[in-house]
Amino acid sequence: MKVGILFSGGKDSTYSAYLTKKEGYEICCLISIISENPESYMFHTPSIDKVREQAKVMGIPLVIVKTKGEKEKELKDLERAIERAVRDFGIEGIVSGAVESVYQASRIQKICNNLDLECFNPLWQKGQIELLEDLIRERFEIVLSGVFAYPFDERWLGRKIDKRFVKDMKKMQEKFGISPSGEGGEFESLVLYCPLFKKKLKIIERKVIGEKHSWRMEIKLK
Amino acid sequence: MILIINICKEKLGYYEFVRPIESILENNKIKFFTKHYNKVNKNDLKKSDKIIICGTSLKDNEFVRDIAKFDWIGNYDKPVLGICGGMQMIGLIFGGRLSKETEIGYYSENFKKEYLGLKGKQEVYHLHNNYVGFGSLEAFEVFSEGKISQAVKHKEKEIYGVLFHPEVRQKDLIVKFCSL
Numbered sequence: 141m142k143v144g145i146l147f148s149g150g151k152d153s154t155y156s157a158y159l160t161k162k163e164g165y166e167i168c169c170l171i172s173i174i175s176e177n178p179e180s181y182m183f184h185t186p187s188i189d190k191v192r193e194q195a196k197v198m199g200i201p202l203v204i205v206k207t208k209g210e211k212e213k214e215l216k217d218l219e220r221a222i223e224r225a226v227r228d229f230g231i232e233g234i235v236s237g238a239v240e241s242v243y244q245a246s247r248i249q250k251i252c253n254n255l256d257l258e259c260f261n262p263l264w265q266k267g268q269i270e271l272l273e274d275l276i277r278e279r280f281e282i283v284l285s286g287v288f289a290y291p292f293d294e295r296w297l298g299r300k301i302d303k304r305f306v307k308d309m310k311k312m313q314e315k316f317g318i319s320p321s322g323e324g325g326e327f328e329s330l331v332l333y334c335p336l337f338k339k340k341l342k343i344i345e346r347k348v349i350g351e352k353h354s355w356r357m358e359i360k361l362k
Numbered sequence: 363m364i365l366i367i368n369i370c371k372e373k374l375g376y377y378e379f380v381r382p383i384e385s386i387l388e389n390n391k392i393k394f395f396t397k398h399y400n401k402v403n404k405n406d407l408k409k410s411d412k413i414i415i416c417g418t419s420l421k422d423n424e425f426v427r428d429i430a431k432f433d434w435i436g437n438y439d440k441p442v443l444g445i446c447g448g449m450q451m452i453g454l455i456f457g458g459r460l461s462k463e464t465e466i467g468y469y470s471e472n473f474k475k476e477y478l479g480l481k482g483k484q485e486v487y488h489l490h491n492n493y494v495g496f497g498s499l500e501a502f503e504v505f506s507e508g509k510i511s512q513a514v515k516h517k518e519k520e521i522y523g524v525l526f527h528p529e530v531r532q533k534d535l536i537v538k539f540c541s542l
Contacts, residue, residue, distance in 0.1 A: 141372070159374070159377065160374065163373040163374055164373065165373075165374065235374070242467060242468055242487060242530065246466050246467035246468075246487075246489075249420065249466045249467075249489060250466050250467075252420075253420050253421075253464065253466065253491070256421070257421075258372065258419060258421050258422070259419060259420065259421075260372070260374040260375070260377075260378065260419070261377075261378050262374050262377035262378060263377070264377070264378040264382060265378075265381075265382035265385070265529055265530060266377075266381070266382075266385070267385055267389075270385070
């Protein structure tokens, strides 16, 4: 089956893409929504423009649609992007990286149902620690590109998701109620390498922006 | 030993509709084995204490065409829980008819009697284009209010069916079923 991946460049959508390929589906395109609203309900914003570099090293075409990121209106923009992917690449299904968010998942389901497309959410309801451990086992290289909750600060930016990170997240969960995989929006991630990439991406420049417990990185990749 | 039955045609469906059930059982140290409905044999039915038939995606209705492969439900004398598509199959086996109604996302449902630990108003996650109206099936009791049967049980057998997806917000319902 030909599918398109709803792709943010973070760990969840990239891992969904990886599982899709592993199960023998043909990934015809990545679909990314660039939101002008940092508080977007649907679409994650830090490093979203890095999807261009990621798509390039995966050798998969990219469909990009911009949205103002206003609640519900951004869904129309998502539908427009999916329609374009159907027209240009003949996709028959959509794959998302939704894990816990019923808001996100049900809206994607509705759009796909209206367009008569299959909708797959391979990470749906997955345990957060299990997800992090899977990513490490499958040799994903992921860094934090933004942090948005107490007690995170700018020192967490660029930190790798590795065994030590998982250990620390377990403690953060116990002490501060942080979702270990950032499911509550506590942090966003950027994938620098996974088995779908033909080469590793490197951060060659980074600018840190933010205050208190809300920080993000603007980066250049090579 | 619980037998989890996968009714998804698509391989990716396993991750979304079967794996969450497996995780709930793993987290509660409940032993299980999983099989696709195409591969379930007499020995599997014999060695299982209970069976959970999982749901599938909105567009995947292939299992409905394979109704003969679910004939065993009528004669199985141990507990069965059908979730969404699994519930629809139970209804079809007992003579029900498939009707169209799309519900996606959280809905508030009222359970008039206790049902596997659920009672009163509950917010449940729906993902279906079809349902079976159990109200017309004499052999079943309907535990929910409203036009569409959300939770049913066979009057004489331990056969349960829920149209919503308890693996999203009512995980305890699955654990309760496993402890029957």
